[in-house]
Amino acid sequence: MDATFPALLIRDQVQGSERVDFIRMDEADLMPGDVEVAVHYSSLNYKDALGITGSGRVLRRSPIVGGIDAAGEVIASSDTRFKPGDPVLVTGAGLGEYHHGGFAGRIRVPADWVVPLPAGMDCRQAMILGTAGLTTALILKRFQENQQLPEMGPILVTGASGGVGALTISLLAAQGYEVVGLTGKPEMAPWLRSLGASEVLDRHGLSMGFRPLETARWGGAVDVLGGEVLGWLARTVDDWGNIVVVGLAGGADLRTTVMPFILRGVSLLGVTSANCPLPMRGPLWERLGSDWAIPHLDSILSEEATLSQLPEFSRRMLAGRTWGRILVNLRADT
Ligand SMILES: NC(=O)c1ccc[n+]([C@@H]2O[C@H](COP(=O)([O-])OP(=O)(O)OC[C@H]3O[C@@H](n4cnc5c(N)ncnc54)[C@H](OP(=O)(O)O)[C@@H]3O)[C@@H](O)[C@H]2O)c1
Incomplete structure (x- = not known):
């Protein structure tokens, strides 16, 4: 039997050009840890795309096996909380950044990083959620x-x-919030409505104004873009509303005045899924498997990729030409 497994190794980060090799590893190549997992699925996240393409300095060692997400089955564990055959997942924590990650047939990680799959959730569903799902719960x-x-x-x-x-959109709508989507892909409006959006706005047609406060339009906001859109949100969220700041797909700047905060009581709230405290993860995943279960998961899955397709998918993702979640099937690369 072949004891080796496939892996996507990022050699180093060179601005704008990927240095990726598709290699075969064996157990001896894995990093130290308490739990060894046969990875069935991973997923492609924005941070993975930055690492693979060398577009952002997100990797903290090289060479490194990419992939900040993994779900699969425990093969061996020196920690009594896990035994062979247990279905588990790992997201962030250092995976794919300074510890060999989920774009490989196997990972070996500290036991504290490992979360048992919630009852009724399989590895595929767990990775349609992945880091993005944990972020949504946060x-x-x-x-x-x-x-x-x-x-x-x-x-x-x-x-x-x-x-x-x-x-x-899907989780907040299911929890009783009215949700409006802002997109650069107006052709996706019918799909976004099917997920629960009551209205869909075209980012390109947006008139953002320039005054310290514009007419209040939103009870709150969730922002993955940063930059001028986040500045506009601060000017247009209503009294005591919260803006959850998630990402920088549109830029890392934030220009605002103190007016939204001192005249409307607006709050900016941060989330960091990679650094989500380890004891908080299990309970959040339990909720994603029960009362916070996200409807429409199958329709949020857009594509399933093999390891060799990831550079191409990553370039498309950073150009804003992907949608939904991209699953990585490790069982397709044996
Ligand atoms: N803080 C955390 O814990 C955390 C966790 C996960 C992700 N993130 C961050 O959140 C952001 C989104 O992650 P994701 O996984 O949702 O990525 P994604 O699947 O690639 O989605 C990003 C979306 O942003 C829009 N977009 C992309 N490029 C853009 C650009 N240049 N200008 C304006 N809009 C653009 C596109 O949506 P439309 O076409 O619909 O506008 C795109 O589909 C990233 O910055 C990621 O690093 C942070």
């Missing part, structure tokens, strides 16, 4: 903790057609 948690009530008005979700955007 967004809802932040909203609830900071008293973002559905009656405060519609929540605007930017990057609506992307992974975090689509999952967030």
Whole structure:
């Protein structure tokens, strides 16, 4: 039997050109850890695309096996919490950044990073969610903790057609919020409505104004873009509304004044899924498997990729030409 497995190795980061090799590894190549997992599925996230293409300095060692997500079956564990055959998942924490990641047939990781799959959720569903799904759960948690009530008005979700955007629209709508999607792909409006958006706005037709405060339109917002769109959200969220700041797909800048904060009581809330405290992860995944289950998961899955397709998918993702979630099937690369 072949004891080797396939892996996508990122050699180093060179601005704008990927240095990726498709190799075969064996157990001896894995990094130290308590739990070894046969990876069935991973997923492609924006951070993975930055690492694969060398477009952003997100990797903290090289060479490194990419992939910040993994789900599969425990092969061996020196930690009594896990035994061979257990279905588990790992997201972020260092996976694919400084510890060999999920774009490989196997991972070996610290036991504290490992989350048992919630009852009724399989590896495929877990990776349609992946880091984007955990982020969506963190967004809802932040909203609830900071008293973002559905009656405060519609929540605007930017990057609506992307992974975090689509999952967030679906979860917030299922939890009783009115949700409006902002997208650069107006042709996706019928799909976004089917996920629960009451309205879909075209990002290219947006008139953002320039005053420190514009007419209040949103009860709250979830932003994956940053840059001028985030500045506009700060000017247009209503009294005591919350803006969850998630990403920088449109830019890392934020220009605002203090007016939204001192005259409307607006709050900016951060989320970081990679650094989500380890004890918080299991309970959040349990909720994603039960009362926070995200409807429409199958329609949010856009494509299934093999390892060798990931450079091409990554370039498309950074150009804003993908939608929904991209699953990576490790069983297709044996
Ligand atoms: N803080 C955290 O814990 C966390 C977790 C996950 C992701 N993130 C960050 O959140 C962002 C989105 O992640 P994702 O997984 O949802 O990525 P994604 O699936 O690629 O979605 C991003 C979406 O943003 C829009 N977009 C892309 N490029 C753009 C550009 N140049 N200008 C304006 N809009 C653009 C597109 O949606 P439309 O065409 O519909 O506008 C795109 O589908 C990334 O910055 C990622 O690093 C952060």
